[in-house]
Amino acid sequence: MGERLADIAGVTGAPIVFKSSYDKANRSSVDSFRGPGLERGLEILQEVRERTGLPVLSDVHEPSQAARAARVLDVLQIPAFLSRQTDLIAAAARTGKPVHVKKGQFLAPEDMVHVVEKCRAEGNEKILLCERGTSFGYHNLVVDMRAFPILRRLGYPVIFDITHSLQLPGAGRESGGLKQYAPVLARAAAATGSVDGFFLEVHDDPDRALSDRATQLDVDELPALIRILNEVCALSRPIQELTPDG
Numbered sequence: 542m543g544e545r546l547a548d549i550a551g552v553t554g555a556p557i558v559f560k561s562s563y564d565k566a567n568r569s570s571v572d573s574f575r576g577p578g579l580e581r582g583l584e585i586l587q588e589v590r591e592r593t594g595l596p597v598l599s600d601v602h603e604p605s606q607a608a609r610a611a612r613v614l615d616v617l618q619i620p621a622f623l624s625r626q627t628d629l630i631a632a633a634a635r636t637g638k639p640v641h642v643k644k645g646q647f648l649a650p651e652d653m654v655h656v657v658e659k660c661r662a663e664g665n666e667k668i669l670l671c672e673r674g675t676s677f678g679y680h681n682l683v684v685d686m687r688a689f690p691i692l693r694r695l696g697y698p699v700i701f702d703i704t705h706s707l708q709l710p711g712a713g714r715e716s717g718g719l720k721q722y723a724p725v726l727a728r729a730a731a732a733t734g735s736v737d738g739f740f741l742e743v744h745d746d747p748d749r750a751l752s753d754r755a756t757q758l759d760v761d762e763l764p765a766l767i768r769i770l771n772e773v774c775a776l777s778r779p780i781q782e783l784t785p786d787g
Contacts, residue, residue, distance in 0.1 A: 542745065545760055547593040553767045558616060559589055560598040560740070565752050567622050573715060574751040579606060583613045590615075598641065604632035611636035619656075621645045621673055621705075627659055634663035641669040643702060646676040646710075650688040657695055668697040671740060672730075674706035680717075682706055684726055689735035698737040701730040704756040705740075718755030720747075724766060731770045734777035739770060 543559050550557040563582020565575050576582055586597045596615035601607050602623065610617060617633045619626075621643035633640045642656050653670050660668050670692045674682030684706050692699045703726055709717035723741065730736050744750045747757035758766075 542743075542760070543589040543593040543595060545745070546743075546763075547595055549760075549764050549767070550595065553764055553771075555767045555771070557595060558598050559586075559593065559595040560618070561586065561589075562600050562752070563610075564600070564602065566600070566602045567620055576752075579609065583610065587613045601629065601633055604628045607632035607636055611638045614638065616641050616669070619643060621671075624648065624653075624656060630656060630659045631663050634660040634665035637665060637667075639667035639669060640665060641671060641700065643671040643673050643705075644688075644692075646674060646682060648675075650685075650691040653692060654695055657697065669700050669738075670695060670697055671700040671702050672706070673702035673740075674708070676710075680709050680711055682708060682710065684730070686729060686733055689730060689733040693735040699735055700738045700740050701727070701736050702740040703727045703730075704742045704753070704758065707756050708753070709755070716753065716755065718753070720756045720758060723756075723758055724769070727766065727770055728773055731773035732777050734774075736774070741766075 546557050546559055562576050563579050586599060590597045598616040598618055599614055600618045600620050601610050607617060616639045619630055619633060619642040623629055624642055624645040640660055644653055657668055672688045672692060674684050677683040689699055703723050704720060706726060707719045707722055727739060742753055742757045743760040743763055744757040745760050747754055747759055750757045
């Protein structure tokens with residue numbers, strides 16, 4: 542998969558970061574696939590990095606993992622459910638690596654200012670803020686397009702997690718999803734003029750994916766989606782720059 546994504550990066554010119562999890566700690570069921578664990582997972586990510594030239598990203602779930610993970614990862618990610626955990630954010634920030642924080646499903650976008658302050662308190666300004674949907678009743682998420690310019694006003698790059706925003710969380714033994722709407726949401730977010738990057742899950746055989754199969758996109762769809770998003774973003778930037786939020 543890393544080699545396929547490196548090829549797509551070359552063809553499209555998109556700066557792709559490879560993300561995979563050494564431990565999927567936020568699982569619905571105790572029987573859900575977790576991954577190879579910290580040490581073996583980081584070994585695999587190091588191999589991906591060396592063989593493909595792609596930068597790599599993974600989640601950290603505990604403060605004790607941050608320094609070890611930072612020896613391999615180019616970006617440390619804070620999962621949405623842990624976006625209020627001060628010790629975890631501080632440990633990630635202290636590594637000096639870029640920290641990609643997913644906004645909790647329970648947070649308003651302006652609340653992410655506290656995440657920014659926690660990172661900056663550790664001397665780290667390499668912060669990325671990620672929108673991934675807001676809880677809308679039970680087993681559903683909604684994306685508020687106002688979130689993107691609000692997050693942008695905090696002064697750091699804004700990322701949109703397309704596929705996780707389409708989860709139906711906790712609906713059964715594993716989260717369901719509505720991945721058919723991924724291109725629609727992605728284009729809408731790009732049109733706000735306030736999104737700097739996109740996060741999405743892709744797989745060469747989504748129905749057999751061991752994690753989040755209901756929201757995984759077929760990797761063959763990625764080049765066309767990248768091209769469309771680049772075009773929409775390019776058209777939207779001049780409009781955004783003329784608005785009061787620009």
